[in-house]
Amino acid sequence: MPVPKRRTSKTKKNxxxxxxxxxxxxxxxxxxxGEAVFPHRACAACGYYRGRxxxxxxES
Ligand SMILES: [Zn+2]
Known part of the structure; x- marks a missing residue:
């Protein structure tokens, strides 16, 4: 099974x-x-998207 020859340096890792x-x-x-909505998704609270x-x- 192949094994790394050198430990990866902190610089290389970072x-x-x-x-x-x-x-x-x-x-x-x-x-x-005013509810938070993701772009290109209808509002989860009121169901509106692009004015309709x-x-x-x-309603709960
Ligand atoms: Zn809404």
Whole structure:
């Protein structure tokens, strides 16, 4: 079974991981109800998308 000949240096390891950071999820507020909504998704609270009803409203 192949085994690395040299231990990976801290520099090499950190440079490899420099692109591994996660970005937080992007969202805006719904213009109708102000709830946080993901882009290109209908609002989960009021069901509106681009100024019209896109999903049936689910009231609890
Ligand atoms: Zn909404």
């Amino acid at each position: 440079k490899r991981r420099s692109h591994d950071a996660l970005t937080p999820p992007q969202f805006t507020s719904c213009p109708k109800c 009803q896109a999903l049936p409203v689910e």
